[in-house]
Amino acid sequence: MWLRRCHLCQRPAAEALCLTCWGQIVPLAEPQHVLRHTPWPHVHLAYAAYEPPLKTLLLDLKYRQARVLGLTLGRYLGQWYRAHWPLPDVLVPVPLHPQRQRERGYNQAELLARGLAEVLDRPVLRALQRQKHTPPLYTLSPEERQQVLQGVFALNPRWQRRLAQQRILLVDDILTTGATLLQAATILADCSQKLISLSAARALIADPLIFNRI
Ligand SMILES: [Zn+2]
Known part of the structure; x- marks a missing residue:
């Protein structure tokens, strides 16, 4: 049997991460x-803090073409999710701008969503489109962030009906300020307010005005 090697320890492993x-x-x-500043409060879940070794893995996933690692992390997240949280009907990844996706060749959030979807046995829909580039948001004030993010996402009309009243799991790799997620969630709210969002990691700079612990 052919075995790959673990991305971190390099030992033979069945998955890209042992x-x-x-x-x-x-x-x-x-x-x-709880993400409060959408038209209704919705729950955001994060698996772990944005620290090594998860930080290393997510950086390699994003910048070093570690695509299989994205699927593997998604599958592990899926097992955790399935054990603790209500099953969604569909999964929607936070999109990259098309130009950035062309440069990178993939969307790391979508790879995570595909791994999750395998375990949860639910479809991944590219229901959101990213319409503009944004600068790194953590350098901006909360007001500037909201301004920069205005109109950043649009709904893919192809999926509008399909999403009506569905329980949507919105997937991203890292939660930093929460502002991007808030914009994506607000767009999806036009279809369904049954929304949970999930990121593999949460940075500690999550904006306290947006997020409150339950
Ligand atoms: Zn390992």
């Missing part, structure tokens, strides 16, 4: 936050 290395990522004791 279970021992996955086990070294400590899940957050409180994975749930």
Whole structure:
């Protein structure tokens, strides 16, 4: 049987990350936050803090073409999700701008969503479109962020009906300020307010005005 090697420890492994290395990522004791500034409050889940080794993995996924790693992380997240949270009807990844996706060749959030979808046995819909580039948001004030993000996402009309009243799981790789997620969630609210969002990691700079612990 052909075996790949673990991305971190380089030992032969069935997946791109072995279970021992996955086990070294400590899940957050409180994975749930409420995103309040959408038209209705919705729950955001994050698996772990944005620190090594998860940080290393997510950076390699984003910048070093570690595509299989994205699917593997998604599958592990899927097993965790399935054990604790209500099953969604569909998964929607936070999109990249088309130009950035062409440069990179893939959307890391979509790879995570595809791994999750395999375990949850639900479809991934590219229901959101990103219409403009944004600068790194953590350098901006909360007001500037909202201004920059105005109109950044649009709904793909192809999926509008399909999403009506569905329980949507919105997937991203990292939660930083929460502002991007808030914009994406607001667009999806036109279709359904049954929304949960999930990121693999949460940075500690999450804006306290947007997120409150449950
Ligand atoms: Zn390993």
